[in-house]
Amino acid sequence: MNETEEKFGAIYFAVLGAVALAFGAAELIASAGEGFTWGILDSSGASDPMFLPWKAIILLSAGFFYLSSVKNFAEIHQLAKAVMASIMIWIVAGMAIWARIAGSIPGEETWFNSLEGFLASYAPPYCPEMFLLPFSLVIVYYILKERETE
């Protein structure tokens, strides 16, 4: 990893960490009450009220992991923290996507969902971790870079 990549990584994951932290805090507050839906961002926990505080703790932890990885980002143990944070986001976001897939296949009145019903299951709003997912994938570039040097 060269100096530019290290600098970019540090800044990028600091911002992502702050956003993950903010999302986690919002979910934690939402889990105490009715939750919220703001545009295409949904943190109502309508389908899984038991999971909301659990997800909030994971997002908060991922945010802390990202932020603590920023200093001396190229060092292997620091990079590992950012990788772990990304894996945690992949788990929660992966499960949110899996929940939509599982809910989209069976129909209400028929065995299988109609095409419209199936596609509608993937329409917004989305939970915070799904917004974090694509941004967390940047870590794959750094993992591949690290593999080159091993």
Added chain:
Amino acid sequence: MKEKVVKVPLSVDERWDLIERISKQTVEFGARKHTLKDAIAELTVKPLTGIPVAIAVIYGFWSFFVDFAGTLFTDGFMVRLFDEHWLPWLQSVFPGGLGNKFYALMVDAGHLEEGVRVASDNCFEAFGVLTSGLFVVFGVVLWAVLAFYLMFAILEDVGYLPRLAVLVDTVLHKIGLHGYAIVPTFLSLGCNVPGVTATRPLETRKQRFMMMTLLAIFVPCGAQIGIMQDLVPEMMGWIFLTLAIGYLGFGFILNKIVPGKSPEIIMDVPPYQMPTLRNIGRKLWIRTSRFLLVAVPFVLLGCLIVGLMYLTGAMDWLAAVLGPLLMGWFGVPAETVAPLIAGFLRKDLAVGMLGGLMEQGIMTTFQVFTSVILLCIYFPCLATFALMLKEENWKEILGSLASLIAMVFVYGGLIHLVGIMLGVA
């Protein structure tokens, strides 16, 4: 003249000193560049970073379980298949009809509405061998067990389970067990039978006795969890919290009163690796098929026995005899007798029977919660008990049974008391 050698056994500390001296003489220590995999492996065993990761992994495990078994298969397809097709078809073609004893045993006992016996409209209520029996096994339990064993095999093959064991080692030391205890505990969440078998590597009889007793009382199997998730999804967090408090609290007490030692054990923590599809598939097939071989006969037999007890009036007699105790001490209605009896054979079947009582509006929410906890803790299922008979000597079996009885009365009464204090019982 030959000098006489006296062998003096080494103490634990002396053994560790000896290991250290030998390793200093034989092992070369040098700088080694850590790889990313090494660094991640380290992070997952350190409490500060390992605990949040464990929380995320367990979230993934549970979330997959709920959506695979509950949303997709049971609620998505199986409820419709059994309630809208299988049950009405059997009701129309099976000889006898409502009121016939054989029909009641096999298909539908029906229930009374304003003094008139009416047919059931779902498989939880019907309680026939071919309706509720098959629905419990193939409509709910199969998918729950499949989801559980799939996730378990992945965690096992990735190499995460030993790290979880290292993480919980400190906590489990407080109750006289070691981090390794997480392996039988996790296995028991699939099925108590392999969980009890997995206690064999524990060194002392005290540890094995404690582990088996705790598994039998406080760890519900995947089948039971699947049915609970289907019936009372909103209570699952509270149910697991109550069982976890019981596991740790009762473990602490057992550690104090059971004589014997809990020596240290050394566990190998392998490096992380990518699981192979072949291995996962093979494990999944072996575990699920073995589970079904154990579960199917017991569930069907359970349905038959409970049905016969209803038909002969034995259940009503038992409900009348045990009713005051159940209502007075545990705060649950006399009708809970039937699930408790079925629970001797299969806990999943017993929880399914609670579903029937819920549908009929016999129980309040808190009574359902108490009954589910009681079903978890009051006795292991017959298959687990048979294995415990094989693994423990008669003194230990008596000890386990005495612990069970004491635990049921103390913990069950305590839950009732908490309910009264909160104004919900």
